[in-house]
Amino acid sequence: MDKLTVKQQKVLDFIKNFYVEHSVMPTIREIAAKFKITIGPVQDYLDILQRKGYLNKKDAVTRGLEFANMSKFSPVPILGSVHAGTFLEPVENAQDYVYINTDVTRSRECFALKVRGDSMEPSGIVEGDTIVISKDAPITNGDIVVAMLKEEAAIKVYNKISGKVVLSSTNPAYPPIYPKDYKVLGKLIYLLREYKN
Amino acid sequence: MDKLTVKQQKVLDFIKNFYVEHSVMPTIREIAAKFKITIGPVQDYLDILQRKGYLNKKDAVTRGLEFANMSKFSPVPILGSVHAGTFLEPVENAQDYVYINTDVTRSRECFALKVRGDSMEPSGIVEGDTIVISKDAPITNGDIVVAMLKEEAAIKVYNKISGKVVLSSTNPAYPPIYPKDYKVLGKLIYLLREYKN
DNA sequence: AATAATACCATACGCTCGTATTGTTTGTCA
């Protein structure tokens, strides 16, 4: 990536700060006003910042600038909670979302769950955590998955050993399961934990 | 939060999808075009979605819609890593950021660290996790903090019992410390973990 | 000394934007 002059860097910094503060990109004239210059040179700056790879611009779209390497966030619905490593409870307010970097979701279909219980505690998944599950990521041995067992859903470690599927908890208090009927809802790809107060 | 009619929900969904796809909010006329209606009713929809608490709108700002419960993200610099519960290593690329919901940081000054080692494994903090530290959140007994001990930094549980400060790991392999010289760099407020393939 | 890149001014075009206003139709609920 080409280096920027001091002024070019200042323009880019302003755009970043503006975006953090307002959550929209500035218009050309807003940038011009900030630096007390006319819109002509701002067009130059935007051309340069594009050419050097720091920005993208959507043609003829107001506030249509984009940071070249700032990934986008997409809303992932929080569908329910997995309780005590056993059953899944739907959440009432289906409008609840957690916003995840698209680098992580990679445009896969995802949903999120709240963790209840301690069945996965030894692998660092504890009560209250928000876990993001991808519905269509490929699953290999050792992956952590959410699986339906009859009418119950649980967070388990998936292993297929010589054709036989084992679903195990990392907490030894819960014995491994060799299920006849099961359906893997998805694979754990991300975890969020907020420490409150 | 007031319930939405089917049509109102569709409009809200379109706005969400548009945002995910284009990373800018649609204009009134773009919404109108999508539903093949005029801009009058779209104004009605936006008023309703605002009144019912799903959207905010910046006055007279093109593409100035905002999701009411989608908080903004602010960049938190990843300053280094905490290795094996003992020392802190600065990260070379200071341009590395993790984007955190401003609901979480609450405009507090924060930084992020990569976790190395297993000193906090029993409390669900494992190797590779990204932890977000607030420099100015109040600290009370039981909080997890990053503390400087002489020239070393570590993740520890903070407790002050009858005037005496104890810094302990949750992994019993590391004995608790009753430090003479120490400085608390900040308090753990958030944790991110990506499960890579 | 010549060339190129940077950093600026000035101005104009036409379109798109949010806003505002007035009105119609349909359905729901007290």
Next chain:
DNA sequence: TGACAAACAATACGAGCGTATGGTATTATT
């Protein structure tokens, strides 16, 4: 039955937008 909300049409206004063009002055680089 009467009131109200929802869902739409039609149109007008002025401001703001991205774009384009054609300059000048300064500073590096070759």
